[in-house]
Amino acid sequence: MNMNRIFLFLILGTIAVFASGTIEGEIEKQALNVSAIVMFVIFVGATLGITYWAAKRTKSAKDFYTAGGGITGFQNGMAIAGDYMSAASFLGISGLVYLKGYDGLIYSIGFLVGWPIILFMIAEPLRNLGKYTFADVAAYRLRQMPIRTLAAAGSIATVILYLIAQMVGAGKLIQLLFGLEYEIAVVLVGVLMVLYVTFGGMLATTWVQIVKAFLLLAGATFMAIAVMAHYNFNFGALFAHATELKGIEIMSPGGLVSDPISAISLAVALMFGTAGLPHILMRFFTVSDAKEARKSVFYATGFIGYFYILTFIIGFGAIVMVLQNPEYLDLAKQAINGGSPILGGNNMAAIHLSHAVGGDFFLGFISAVAFATILAVVSGLTLAGASAISHDLYASVFKKGNADSMAEMRVSKIATIGLGVIAIIMGIMFEKQNIAFVVGLAFAIAASANFPILFLSMYWKKLTTRGAVIGGSLGLATAVILVILGPIVWVDILGNAEAIFPYKYPALFSVIVSFASIWFFSITDKSHDAVKEIEAFEAQYVRSQTGIGAEGASEH
Amino acid sequence: MNNELVEKIKNNPDYQELVSKRTSFSIKLSIAMLVVYFTFILTIAFNPSVLGTPMSADTVTTIGIPIGIVIIVFAFILTGIYTKRANGEFDDLNNKIKQAIKEN
Numbered sequence: 001m002n003m004n005r006i007f008l009f010l011i012l013g014t015i016a017v018f019a020s021g022t023i024e025g026e027i028e029k030q031a032l033n034v035s036a037i038v039m040f041v042i043f044v045g046a047t048l049g050i051t052y053w054a055a056k057r058t059k060s061a062k063d064f065y066t067a068g069g070g071i072t073g074f075q076n077g078m079a080i081a082g083d084y085m086s087a088a089s090f091l092g093i094s095g096l097v098y099l100k101g102y103d104g105l106i107y108s109i110g111f112l113v114g115w116p117i118i119l120f121m122i123a124e125p126l127r128n129l130g131k132y133t134f135a136d137v138a139a140y141r142l143r144q145m146p147i148r149t150l151a152a153a154g155s156i157a158t159v160i161l162y163l164i165a166q167m168v169g170a171g172k173l174i175q176l177l178f179g180l181e182y183e184i185a186v187v188l189v190g191v192l193m194v195l196y197v198t199f200g201g202m203l204a205t206t207w208v209q210i211v212k213a214f215l216l217l218a219g220a221t222f223m224a225i226a227v228m229a230h231y232n233f234n235f236g237a238l239f240a241h242a243t244e245l246k247g248i249e250i251m252s253p254g255g256l257v258s259d260p261i262s263a264i265s266l267a268v269a270l271m272f273g274t275a276g277l278p279h280i281l282m283r284f285f286t287v288s289d290a291k292e293a294r295k296s297v298f299y300a301t302g303f304i305g306y307f308y309i310l311t312f313i314i315g316f317g318a319i320v321m322v323l324q325n326p327e328y329l330d331l332a333k334q335a336i337n338g339g340s341p342i343l344g345g346n347n348m349a350a351i352h353l354s355h356a357v358g359g360d361f362f363l364g365f366i367s368a369v370a371f372a373t374i375l376a377v378v379s380g381l382t383l384a385g386a387s388a389i390s391h392d393l394y395a396s397v398f399k400k401g402n403a404d405s406m407a408e409m410r411v412s413k414i415a416t417i418g419l420g421v422i423a424i425i426m427g428i429m430f431e432k433q434n435i436a437f438v439v440g441l442a443f444a445i446a447a448s449a450n451f452p453i454l455f456l457s458m459y460w461k462k463l464t465t466r467g468a469v470i471g472g473s474l475g476l477a478t479a480v481i482l483v484i485l486g487p488i489v490w491v492d493i494l495g496n497a498e499a500i501f502p503y504k505y506p507a508l509f510s511v512i513v514s515f516a517s518i519w520f521f522s523i524t525d526k527s528h529d530a531v532k533e534i535e536a537f538e539a540q541y542v543r544s545q546t547g548i549g550a551e552g553a554s555e556h
Numbered sequence: 557m558n559n560e561l562v563e564k565i566k567n568n569p570d571y572q573e574l575v576s577k578r579t580s581f582s583i584k585l586s587i588a589m590l591v592v593y594f595t596f597i598l599t600i601a602f603n604p605s606v607l608g609t610p611m612s613a614d615t616v617t618t619i620g621i622p623i624g625i626v627i628i629v630f631a632f633i634l635t636g637i638y639t640k641r642a643n644g645e646f647d648d649l650n651n652k653i654k655q656a657i658k659e660n
Contacts, residue, residue, distance in 0.1 A: 102607075105624040106600060113593045113627070116634045120582040124642075236615050243616045251618045252608025253600045263601035267593065291643050298632075298639040305628040539562045545575055546565065546650055548657070 035364030036177055043215075043372050044192065047208045054200035054207065061405040064201035064412060065132040065387055066285040069551065071206055073292040077299025079206045080283050082213030084111070084274075084300070085307050086377040087169055087370050088439065090216065091347045093308070097315020098322070098349035101242070101250025104315050106257065108308035110267055114274035115304065119297040122275050125458045125544035127284050127293040131551050133384075134281040134450065135392045138457045141536035142465040143529065144396050147453070150472050152392040154449040155278035157476070159385035160422065161442040162279075163378060167427030168435050170374040176344045177351070177367040186427040193379045194420035197386065198413045202286060205379045212376040215369045217303065220310040223350070223366075226357035227317030242319040250319070262503050269507030273443030276450030279384035290547050311350075318349035321356040328352040382419050389415035437488040440505065444483060448475035448510035452518055458544060460522075461537040464530040467522025475514025482506030561657070568656055574649040581641065585634050596627060 058064050071079070089111070097104030130136040135151035167186055174185035196204050231237040243251060257263040274280065284293050322328050322342060333341040342352055354366035390412030395403040403411075453472045456463045483489055485501040503509075522530075543549050565571050599606055607620030 102618070102620055102624075105621070106597075109593070109596065109624055109627050112631050113589060116589045116631050116638075117586055119635050119638055120586045235621075236617050239617050239621075240615070248616060251610075251616055252620060253604035257597065257600055260598060260601040263597045264594075267597050291647060294639045294642055298635045301632050301635045305632045308628060309625060538566070539559070542562050542565050542571075545578075546571070546653055548565070548654060 033177060033179075033360065033364055033367065035361050036367040037364075039364050039368035040178070040371055043368055044375075046211070047192075047196065047204075047372075047375070050207045050211070051196050051200035051204040054204035058199075058201040058203055061132075061391075061409045061412075063203065064409050065282075065383075065391065067201070067203040067206050069286060069288055071286040071292075073287060073295025074299050075206070075210055076283055076287050076292065076296035078213045078303060079209040079286075080280060080296055080300035081303035081307070082209035082216075082373075082376055083280055083283065083380050084304050085213060085216055085373065086166065087173065087373045088165060090220070090307075090311065090373060091169075091173075091350055091370065094311045094315045094318065094350040094353075095345075095347035097312055098318040099346045100254050100256065101246070101316070101319075102252055103254045103256040105308075105312050106253060108311065110270040111274070112301070112305055112308060113267075114271040115297060115301040117271060118275050119294060119301075121455070122281075122458070123284055123293045123297050124290045124547075126281060126454075127287070127290045128544050128547040128550045129458070129540065130285055132282070132285055132391045133387050134278060134454055135388070135396075138453045138468065139396070140457065141533050141540050142457065142463070142468060143533075144401065146465055146469045148392040148396045150469055150476075151450065151453065152388040152397075154276075154445060154453075154472070154476060155388035155392075156385055158276075158278055158442045158446050158450070159381045159388070159419070160426070161438050161445070162381050163385075163419070163423045164426045164430050165435055165438045165442075166374055166378050166381070167423050168430050168433075170371070170378070171427055171431060172344075173367075173370060173374070176348070177371070182431055183428055186424055189375060189378060190420045190424035190427070192375055193382050193423075194417055196375075196379045197383050197416045202282075202383060205376075205383050206283075206286060208379060209376045212369070212372045213303065216373055217307060217310075219354070219362075219366050219369050220307060220314060222362070223317065223354060223357055224310045224313040227313055227321070227353070230320075238313075238316055238320065242316050245323055246319050261508065262505060265503055265505040265508035268511055269440070269443045269447050269505050272447035272451040272511060273507065274446075276446030276454065277442075278388060278446075278450065279380045281454075282384050282387065283380075285551070289550070314350050314353060317357070318353040322349055322352040325352075325356065328356075378423065382416055382423070385419050386412045386415040389418075434488075434493050437483055437486075437493075440488070441479065441483045444479040444505070444507045444510060445476055447507045448479045448514045449473075452511065452514040456515075456518055461541075462522055462534055463518065464522045464525040464527075464533050466525045466527070466530065467518045467520070470521040471514050471516075471518025474517045475510050478510035478513045479506055482509060565653060565657070568653055570649050570652045570656070574646060574653065577649075578642070578646050581638070585638055589631060589634055592627060592630060596623070 062068060093104050093108055096107060126134065126137055129140050133155070135148050138151050139147040167189060170189045171182040171186040174180050175182045196208055228238065231241070239251060257266060284296070287293050287296055323340060328342045330341045330343045342348060344351070351363070351366060351370065355363035390408050394411045395401065395408045449472045452475060453468050457468065482501045483506055485499065486506060487499040487502070487504055490496050490499045607623065608618050611617050611619055
């Protein structure tokens with residue numbers, strides 16, 4: 001078949017790019033890490049195999065967006081956990097624990113507690129009302145065009161910001177681990193993710209995510225056990241040794257959240273933001289019914305919680321095994337700044353620890369897993385972004401619901417390639433930029449635009465199109481403006497002396513703006529359409545509660 | 557779903573029981589999670605030294621560490637409690653509602 005030939009051609013092309021890159025890298029940086037490269041090639045080979053298998057099963061738009069709706073709760077829980085356990089959270093949180101100890105745990109808890117709320121409030125109605133994207137739910141009884149446009153804008157903004165963070169992280173990580181040029185690394189990630197998504201759709205994206213989640217959990221478990229074995233599985237001894245090296249303050253809350261406003265604002269961003277991430281919400285449509293959707297969250301919460309406990313141990317492990325080990329010291333940086341900086345910065349703590357506990361071979365494994373993590377996460381993001389473009393913008397807004405499924409699928413594949421190109425260009429553009437604000441902004445937008453519309457459309461009868469559109473847009477604008485005026489962008493990046501908006505996390509304010517204006521512009525909406533939208537709530541609510549009339553799994 | 561069917565389901569006592577039980581259960585569990593989490597995060601904001609208290613005189617381990625781990629486990633247990641009841645009792649009620657529609 002024609003498509004298969006294209007597929008094989010692209011695989012060969014990718015391998016060629018990769019091979020030439022490694023040779024170049026090795027000449028420049030000396031044989032960096034053969035086992036890492038071998039394991040990475042095995043992983044890429046296996047995932048391309050999955051993609052080939054998935055491509056043959058991806059025939060309809062439903063297959064493409066939701067893997068045919070036949071993923072089980074356990075598998076989906078693993079995939080959701082995989083989406084959440086990005087390289088940023090594996091390397092970032094273990095790096096934060098390594099640097100600040102207890103503060104890392106505070107951060108992980110914030111990331112976790114959104115999940116029970118998603119289960120109790122969002123998961124079932126979402127599954128019962130939606131088809132492919134969360135905009136299906138928001139636009140269920142409201143006017144399609146404006147709601148879909150806004151939801152797609154929120155989704156695409158979240159996806160692109162997240163993609164930038166992942167691409168820059170990927171480029172730097174690969175540069176460091178494999179000795180590849182930054183640009184080649186970014187292009188490689190972009191090409192592979194486009195391959196997974198365009199050919200294998202949600203089925204490939206899900207299985208790549210499951211495989212990676214398994215490898216990551218296995219690798220992190222091994223590291224945590226290896227660390228604990230050194231201390232006869234006595235946490236007190238591990239902590240005692242760590243405080244000798246790094247000071248007693250790592251055992252208590254430090255400066256991560258210093259004032260109540262920041263604390264609440266961060267909590268709001270993490271909780272509501274998680275419930276508004278399009279690539280996470282989309283996963284609820286891959287299971288057959290509400291029962292499996294609930295199981296998904298149960299397993300996902302378990303895996304994510306377990307993973308955060310592991311990263312805490314790994315961070316402390318790095319303090320005792322990496323911090324003062326001359327092998328991992330960045331001598332050039334030490335000469336300038338003093339102290340004991342490690343090669344590649346604090347986020348490399350987990351990577352160095354893998355070498356300390358398991359030698360070159362295990363370093364290779366963890367490096368390959370870290371890269372696999374980035375690949376799997378960007379694929380999920382890209383699929384969510386492409387769905388917003390094809391299903392919400394093209395099929396519902398542009399074609400007014402009259403697009404045929406094949407044309408819609410074609411658009412989503414073109415959108416995937418487009419997003420791949422954007423991700424590569426942005427990844428290269430942002431190489432030397434400070435991107436610390438990017439993920440925070442993505443969460444703020446998800447919490448202030450996507451979440452309020454989704455939540456109120458499910459539970460608040462009096463929501464109208466006007467309220468949702470004005471309120472959601474104001475929430476989105478507030479989040480963006482406050483991030484720009486806040487300390488990270490206004491002071492650290494733009495170089496102004498003092499921030500106009502004093503808090504790092506704007507979510508508390510932007511979420512209030514969003515909810516308040518949705519409420520105000522809904523209750524003052526006396527139009528004919530508004531009356532009909534309110535009347536339509538009853539039928540929607542019955543379906544959201546019972547699942548009667550909901551999308552089922554496809555037959556094949 | 558047509559209006560007639562919506563009305564019929566709404567008047568079904570099983571449906572009313574399902575909605576009221578599940579809504580109150582979801583709200584209770586959500587409040588439990590929020591209270592635990594916000595107590596934790598506001599303690600950090602207002603009085604961080606509480607969590608920095610050592611567990612006993614001869615250890616550096618602070619009470620903040622088991623508390624943090626317990627919150628993670630608590631979140632997981634809550635999802636388990638909800639999933640068990642929803643996949644059992646609530647789904648049974650839901651199936652009765654679906655059955656009642658088919659019979660008519």
